[in-house]
Amino acid sequence: MDGSSENTLQDGKLYREVNSLIVAHLRDNNLTQAASAVASATMTPLNVEAPPNKLLELVAKGIAAEKDEVLRGTSSSPLYDLGASMPVAYGSVPAQRTSGVDFSAVQVTKGSSKAFPKHETRHLSEHKNIARCARFSPDGKFVATGSADTSIKLFEVAKIKQMLLSDAKDGPVRPVIRTFYDHTQPINDLDFHPQGTILISGAKDHTIKFFDISKSNAKRAYRVIQDTHNVRSVSFHPSGDFLLAGTDHPIPHLYDINSFQCYLCANIPEVGVNGAINQVRYSSTGGMYVTASKDGSIRLWDGISANCVRSIPGAHGTTEATSASFTKDERFVLSCGKDSSVKLWEVGSGRLVKQYLGATLTQLRCQATFNDTEEFILSIDELNNEIVIWDAMTAEKVAKWPSNHVGAPRWLEHSPVEAAFISCGTDRSIRFWKETL
Structure with a gap:
């Protein structure tokens, strides 16, 4: 298999994984109609298995990695900035704790x-x-x-x-x-x-x-x-x-x-x-x-x-x-x-x-x-x-x-x-x- 075909295969696997995580995230948060729509559009099983909040955890890690690449500024803007976009590092989170009760x-x-x-x-x-x-x-x-x-x-x-x-x-x-x-x-x-x-x-x-x-x-x-x-x-x-x-x-x-x-x-x-x-x-x-x-x-x-x-x-x-x-x-x-x-x-x-x-x-x-x-x-x-x-x-x-x-x-x-x-x-x-x- 040449490099181009291998990249295409890897991209396909990545897309399937992302789609699966999205479906599982919507389903597990009781957004059943949205989960069904995404599952149908991407040909992903609605009952796909994924760890709870896995998508949130991966997004958090990605944002944290991006944060490390950004030099934090020290803005002296006014106290309240109505409608201002959140700072680029906002949302960086650790992995969640395990729940003691289901x-x-x-x-x-x-x-x-x-x-x-x-x-x-x-x-x-x-x-x-x-x-x-x-x-x-x-x-x-x-x-x-x-x-x-x-x-x-x-x-x-x-x-x-x-x-x-x-x-x-x-x-x-x-x-x-x-x-x-x-x-x-x-x-x-x-x-x-x-x-x-x-x-x-x-x-x-x-x-x-x-x-x-x-x-x-x-x-x-x-x-x-x-x-x-x-x-x-x-x-x-x-x-x-x-x-x-x-x-x-x-x-x-x-x-x-x-x-x-x-x-x-x-x-x-x-x-x-x-x-x-x-x-x-x-x-x-x-x-x-x-x-x-x-x-x-x-x-x-x-x-x-x-x-x-x-x-x-x-x-x-x-x-x-x-x-x-x-x-x-x-x-x-x-x-x-x-x-x-x-x-x-x-x-x-x-x-x-x-x-x-x-x-x-x-x-x-x-x-x-x-x-x-x-x-x-x-x-x-x-x-x-x-x-x-x-x-x-x-x-x-x-x-x-x-x-x-x-x-x-x-x-x-x-x-x-x-x-x-x-x-x-x-x-x-x-x-x-x-x-x-």
């Missing part, structure tokens, strides 16, 4: 629920005012809490565990390794850089601040983004080069953390009377992000173009949607609202597939969160001051524990790597919960 069958799941393991809990520390938020680092080695007293406490999880095991005779173990003071108003949200030693915070003082947790003497931020609104939520892109800010403005603010240029999407969705964003979270590969709004809506955004691709108006009726986050496989979104419900939505169709009921939540900006394996969902019951746990697949309430806070916790955050979580309270206290072996 939620594709969640709507037909029947049978008995799993038992949630017993946990022990310990008071860690107190802020001088309400403890408003908490976040674990991606590797689970650190956890940070933010307060209405404008401070951030950084804990080392290994020292927390040491404290749980220690006796009084061993002397006090201090899990707080640093306290940061640099905001002038209450802190709303935190996030850790996916690879580096950077912690960011969003606050009511309209700023996002960057703290280097590797420097033991650093108490102040080394970089600051000045936004135009109250910064209610922050989320790093999985590449670490970009971050999203959910603010009192109804559109997420996308920042390049190298140039600090801010981008807004061009297709602004319709919003309610108060479209302020309570929470914004990236998916595990950065292919999408989701917002939960005060107008009760959940909105899905394309992680490459930053356009709103799906709105679920009234996801929590006329009450606020207080949190929203993706499952690890990016196919479902878990939301929480002030209608006392936790809900699981299918990303591809926007369809509600599960409701988790039985916990009163009408006042606090709390969130519902998966445990590390996605087998269980945790939230709070304000009325009874309890932590409530559901089996994620059956939606059965499997446990309810006294929170041990004076008043219901304001925030729960589960470790991404182990059976442990943090609760923060209006009583200013921070508690660590760990599975008992």
Whole structure:
């Protein structure tokens, strides 16, 4: 076979592979009509086998490779560039994490629920005012809490565990390794850089601040983004080069953390009377992000173009949607609202597939969160001051524990790597919960 024929053969194989990945991607995201059309036009079997999100992973790797060939600029353009194209490196993502549970069958799941393991809990520390938020680092080695007293406490999880095991005779173990003071108003949200030693915070003082947790003497931020609104939520892109800010403005603010240029999407969705964003979270590969709004809506955004691709108006009726986050496989979104419900939505169709009921939540900006394996969902019951746990697949309430806070916790955050979580309270206290072996 000559070189030309061999190239033609290789091109044909490549086209078939690409077509197969496109069909599988559309089919697996429940875009059945589009998948059938492409399959018919390209003579590709509709039931072609391909790993979940393989197309997204390959595109991400390609963009990452292209990024390495482009010299990043340091534009000093205005803060908001409405309709501006996304920076060339935006969308570079790592390979996705493996999901612990196959939620594709969640709507037909029947049978008995799993038992949630017993946990022990310990008071860690107190802020001088309400403890408003908490976040674990991606590797689970650190956890940070933010307060209405404008401070951030950084804990080392290994020292927390040491404290749980220690006796009084061993002397006090201090899990707080640093306290940061640099905001002038209450802190709303935190996030850790996916690879580096950077912690960011969003606050009511309209700023996002960057703290280097590797420097033991650093108490102040080394970089600051000045936004135009109250910064209610922050989320790093999985590449670490970009971050999203959910603010009192109804559109997420996308920042390049190298140039600090801010981008807004061009297709602004319709919003309610108060479209302020309570929470914004990236998916595990950065292919999408989701917002939960005060107008009760959940909105899905394309992680490459930053356009709103799906709105679920009234996801929590006329009450606020207080949190929203993706499952690890990016196919479902878990939301929480002030209608006392936790809900699981299918990303591809926007369809509600599960409701988790039985916990009163009408006042606090709390969130519902998966445990590390996605087998269980945790939230709070304000009325009874309890932590409530559901089996994620059956939606059965499997446990309810006294929170041990004076008043219901304001925030729960589960470790991404182990059976442990943090609760923060209006009583200013921070508690660590760990599975008992």
